[in-house]
Amino acid sequence: MISSLTAVRIWSQQVALNAFREASEGSTSGQSSSAGPSRSLADILYAGSNGDDDYEDTSLSALIATLQRQAAMGGKPTDATENDGSVDDISSKAFMDALQDKLATLKANPDTKAMAETMLKAIEAGTLTVTDAAAGEQIKAWDASETEKPAPGKTSTDEADWSSFLKEHLTRDSSGRYVRNEDTSHKDKTPGVSSYFGMIGDTYYYLSWTAPDAAKPGVSIQI
DSSP, X not given: OXXXXXXXXXXXXXXXXXXXXXXXXXXXXXXXXXXXXXXXXXXXHHOOSOGGGOOTTOHHHHHHHHHHHHHHTTSOOOOOOGGGOOTTOTTSHHHHHHHHHHHHHHHHSTTTHHHHHHHHHHHHHTXXXXXXXXXXXXXXOOOTTOTTSOOOOOEEOOOOOHHHHHHHHBOBOTTSOBEEOTTSOEEBSSTTEEEEEEEETTEEEEEEEEOSOTTSOOEEOOO
């Protein structure tokens, strides 16, 4: 049986997808979207000019990123154990491991490499925030490999459907399209903050962090 929280997440993700399609199409309401149901929302957000060739969320790039991370950890498996908690819990080690795998996948893609590297630096600096608007939860991301450093706890935020949350947080240009920075991250309405909206595990999250160069203007890119 699908829980009420899961149902809300699924519904809000579908609404958010429609909102992003509308934003990418600008004010032309009659324009049809070329994105099929099999494409993830992250694909639509971060695809380049040839979206069909984007391999951000493909199993191949994910496998490569996972193997690279395992090699860096001395071959230690990344499968969650009972002590790691659940990937669905943003305060767990399992989730932070999954986040690191996601960033490794983004780093393996030349189009999102710069953004992923900035996000990894933000985790080290303790400035990357993970938000699950549908669940009303938020946490500062932490490096799960640093066992000596206490992990921060999650905090409660106002629950919101993703469409409303993204409209409230993301900057748009005069044509109604979301503004992206040169590293492909999105420009949050808070000055100096960049963001990424995508899946970790089976759930969408909003990742936001302080930009290294807040004075650098964002650029408008049609998505």
